[in-house]
Amino acid sequence: MGDYLRPRGLEEALQALTRPFTVLAGGTDFYPARVGRSVTEDILDIAGIATLRGISETESGWRLGATTTWAELGEALLPPLFDGLKQAAREVGGRQIQNAGTIAGNICNASPAADGVPALLALDSEVELASRHGTRRIPLSAFITGVRKTELRPGELVVALHVLRPLNDARSAFLKLGARRYLVISIAMASVVVEVENGKVAAARIAVGACSPVAQRLPDLEQALTGARFDARLGERVAASHLAPLSPIDDVRGSAGYRSDVALVLLRRLLSKVAA
């Protein structure tokens, strides 16, 4: 049986990380990976650290505490910029998972099908990492580096995600495709944030998940939308060539070709929906 530390403060947690620990928060990825076997590793339970939890508005935008749950996010009063993330929060697992699972857990688990990641990418969020030596911030797009791989260094914890306040009015939305309703791993999903100025797209940030090892932004599409009229025909501007950053695979949930086709459909619908 390993150690189990449950610090109340961040400092205590960071001090503990002079040696390897498995970090536990919501438990929704931790326990499923340990079905039918005894847990022997050393555990650092960060769920009791109050400063890691909750959403706050800052001078530059918003801070989403690492152990904020999907349910808390879904119920938080936030501007339309966050609609996509809130819609994603309601599609993570079932209600029980939403009540326990955390946003930092979702990005650290680094599943290609992580439901929170496309929306957080579309928000251009930054990951705040802390260690005994200080803190650093890196874009989420640089944080997740591969399937189950992140930039997290030994001794570091994710303490928050940061979202900058956009220059213009922003709308956002999220769509998920699964083979059943509720409690389902995505076949494909997409999230968009569109900034609007004078009835035109001032900036667009778009990400697709479950169609590549790490969810991807689509810069060409973002570029193509910039300056376009913000109306229900926005979706018509999506072309297959915009999906070039994606590299979908065949698996039990769907074929690669199917994923490419439906990613296009999801994006068109999403843009029409957000502009409607």
Added chain:
Amino acid sequence: MKLEFTLNGNAASWDGPPVTRLAAALRDDLGLTGTKIGCDAGDCGACTVLLDGRQVCSCLVAMGQVSGRSVETVEGLSADGEVVAALQQSFLDHGAAQCGICTPGMLMAAQELVRRNSKPTRTEVEDSLGGVLCRCTGYGKIVDAVMDVVASAPVTAPPAGEAVGARIVRVDGPAKVTGRDLFGADGIPGDALWIRVVRSPHARARFELGDLEPLRRRLAAVLTAADVPFNGYGIYPDIKDQPVLADGLVRYRGEAVVALVGERAEVMAICDDEVPIAWMPETPLFGVDAAMADDAPLVQADRPGNLLLKGGVKRGDMAAAFEGCAAVAEGTFETAFVEHAYIEPEAGWARRIGDRIEIHATTQTPYMDRDEIANLMRLKPEAVRIVPTACGGGFGGKLDLSVQPLIAVAAWTLGRPVALVYTRPESMAASTKRHPARVRARFGCDAHGKLLACDVTALFDTGAYASWGPTVANRVPVHAMGPYAIPNVRTWGEAFFTNGPPAGAFRGFGVPQAAIAHEAMLDELADRLGIDRLEFRHRNALRAGDTTATGQTLTHSAGLAQCLDALRPHWRKAHEEIAAFNATGGSRRRGIGIGCMWYGIGNTSMSNPSRMRVGLSPGGTLTLYSGALDIGQGSNTIMVQIAADAVGLPASQFALVTGDTDLTADAGKTSASRQTFVSGKAAEKAGQDLRQQILRLANAGPDAVLSLDGATLSVRDGAEVRTIDLATAGPLMGEGTFDPPTTPLDADGQGVPYATYAFAAQLAEVEVDTELGTVKVLRIVAAHDVGRAINPTLVEGQIQGGVAQGLGLALMEEYLPGRTENLHDYLIPTVGDIPEIECLLIEDREPLGPSGAKGIGEPALVPTAPAILGAVHHATGVRVHRVPLLPHRLHEGIVALKGKSQ
């Protein structure tokens, strides 16, 4: 670590490793086994509790996180002095609990909602229950129960003589909604040793065991093939081909190889790679084509060509008849391995008592278990006692042995209680599956739409061991022409061994696979002749007086035409609505489909008797002794209803003893939709026998009215009332036996395979997203000829649950060894996938059955997939030849069709 928290409103303390799962602490340390474990991975929601008022999966919460917080479980739902809370009462009144394994989780998930919103909408209920899987109910009655929590209409108990046909609350319901019912993993003694099974990671391999002595020194025992006195079991008396522990050779991934026995923490701490097994993998055979190949290696050494069984039915001159057909349709249809996915994994414990072994385990078939364990252990059957626990869903999957042999052998050898609880991945890897099928069908009719000929060949992948393979291969040819009068028939079935998981019994024994083929043929012929699909079926429906392909003349109770009549108004109205919807254009298209079926009740051409007893003790206790196991379908309740009316006393006065092989007679297995018809008839006869004895004692006529008050039994015959003092006259015991009359089938499949058949027709309305390939089932209307509904609520529950499984078969369920061995990669429908299901009960009485009843368990599932697939065709023009119809497969079909039309 010692920690304090609030448990169901009271201060509680707990001590142990803080990484312990809350679910385990509740069950193992705090004695609250009402919280169930279905997967330990957050995939099923059975362990849902409230943590600070929020629903969570208690299998995902570390005890270290519970300190200082509030935990609420099913045991805390009812307030002091209350028998059950309003929510629990609503579950009882609506028949929302079937097997009951998901019920505590459902209740707690609902509690989070109704506490702040006592009149929730359907969407709110679905959002709240979306994380709890139920495999029995089809969710409809659960959703209704939650929506009606403040306005639940209480169910009243019927008086004497009026139990049959009444919607009485299930007799085991209170135990299920309070979490008191004990399932396989719930009653394990604290001093039991535990088993962990080491299983094969290979589908086909030879292996050698290394030196096990170091492990043996650490543990109570390490069991191998050599420790099993007779290391072979199987459903058929002459096919004992499956070893309890593999002996140098494994034939499927997940096969048991070594059993580690010891203290629970010790066996769980040993990793598979600490067990010295030298594997020599061989190329596995997957699928019937590989198994049938000329140079295919054998899966079973004594089975040439890997053939388990073949056979069929011939009637008339099929080949000549096709010559004269005005329209002929043909096609080939494939299905996958399908997992039962009962929410309760296999579990149980055994103990040795002197020279007897006693097994407490979840099962569908106590007497078969008893005889098989006796054979494996070289004991007399009387030396084995099976005490079935509550069964958290079976659907055919708990007809085969699972934990029983290993716990019995270990407990016998070690002289201590020994327990085994499968993990979810273990349950999925080790247990039987629905047979993958390839059904080639050809149907022909005349210009008026009268069916003339059919030719069906069904190939089945029976996996590594025979299990129920022969039952499937026998049953399908009898049913493969569908519930239609066709003069010229050839049907044929063959089953092949492969290195897939053993395919066994799963709700329908192969008939659901065959129905996908015959219903597609009926649709094609109807479309080709321009005849409405419902009317085409109506024209050809088997009716009383018709002769079946096996040469059996149906004398009564063939209600397919009535089922179709009942569907017709729904069918016509839906057609109009769908046409209007589709006229609006857009990427979503709606369609409607219809599926019909018939299903022989009980074993195919084999004796399958049931014996039941009804006793009246000197103290006035009226007891039904029923060996018919209730696996959620409700037989406990309907047996009491039937026996009550046969005796002439109220159902509410009955006590029930069920399952225990020491206390009840053999009522056969809970399979083949036979319990209502066969055991129900035996219960009726047992009740009538007891009544006769009472009437004789009272010297009363047949119309006498009985009443029981303590040990005093009053018999009112006309104006005269006689009283019997049971203290002196008792005990009385009535007994009844019934074995449905059948005859063997000859080489051409001619004979009487079943005494009676259930009939059904279902319609499905779907909406297809033609761009994404997704199918949403909008509505099912299910018309079932059940002979007589003993308890309409339970019948509806069976129909709705069967429909849900049929929907899963059609749209999402596919078991891939090594790939979908959990409940997040293997998908079963959630509350959000199941539409409104309207049940139309047709009661065309079967004279042989109790009060005219037949069966409903399997018939409920059979027509659903064909109806859905027919609706998809109606919506899109795509004829589906392979299920499950995953979104990418339908998308491919839609794209291909577009390509053709351009």
